[in-house]
Amino acid sequence: MTEDATPTSPEDLARHAEKMAKKKAARDKIMATKTGEKGLIIVHTGKGKGKSSAAFGMIFRHIAHGKKCAVVQFIKGAMSTGERDLILRHFSDLCEFHTMGEGFTWETQDKARDVAMAKTAWEKAKDLIRDPSNSMVLLDEINIAIRYDYIDLGEVVAFLRDEKPAMTHVVLTGRNAKEELLDIADLVTEMELIKHPFRSGIKAQLGVEF
């Protein structure tokens, strides 16, 4: 039985209350030092699932709080269509949505078009980020476009560092985020793949993957 197991005596309960009161005091003291606010550069990367879903979760939080936000999808795949439909159908007044890419590059097999699409998406992204009425802008799968050199890493980093309004949050998702991007980011999460049902022959399923 661990220290945290269900208590059986009044002494246990009292000890628990005291321990938790100390923990709360320590935590409150730490949190009191966290008073700053700023627009964050947030990166979700890694091979695991949830990079885009977690980003859309933040977009839904913004919508729930009545704050304006925007999404640019750099790669149009089968993924995230559920979220897109929901936003377009119910919340298009609060959240502008642009899907610029035409699918992963191995689907389209037309690099010149892919490059042109990515560049158009990046121009739109800059406009949306510059607009101070947007509280959060999600650049979904932009890391893929950067990785294939469809858009220039140096330009993205310089823009976010020098031109992003101070209070605007920008979220960048996709595998293989570049070091230079991680360097300027405030919040980086790596989604690590531990176990995946594809390995047991299970296909992508509605409501889970899309």
Next chain:
Amino acid sequence: MTEDATPTSPEDLARHAEKMAKKKAARDKIMATKTGEKGLIIVHTGKGKGKSSAAFGMIFRHIAHGKKCAVVQFIKGAMSTGERDLILRHFSDLCEFHTMGEGFTWETQDKARDVAMAKTAWEKAKDLIRDPSNSMVLLDEINIAIRYDYIDLGEVVAFLRDEKPAMTHVVLTGRNAKEELLDIADLVTEMELIKHPFRSGIKAQLGVEF
């Protein structure tokens, strides 16, 4: 310049198209073997952000597809209030929502009440999972309740393994997921913390953390 950099000649473009056509053929061949469908046991764990957000993303996908789902929040904190408000306000016909806990245990300092709450939440969770009209049930922060022995790990594992309807997806979130749970899971993602703005004195912000 890498092999994937922006092409400048017709030869480059043709080579790219050929390479991508091969990649697509290989990918299509692999994906054709993934034909199974089943209700998944999905775990989001790790110290990073996005565990609950990514889970709510899947809930929103279900809602977008008009499929019934449910959420039981085992720990009521400041977190996920945005998603909860959005669901209660707009989608309560499709998604049942129960917030059972009363905050993290160091906030309440009353273990007996925490244990009782967690047990009630688990009973509700079982009812929702047993109801075959629910396509997905999210047990948010249940790993915390298991870790503190508020609910019994063995019972949770046995229930998911033996009583979960075959096509129902169950998502379990929270740090420190137990090995026994990972063993029976189909899809496990660990959200790893790479960089966090708390370290620079930035507080939890609306639309990002809640």
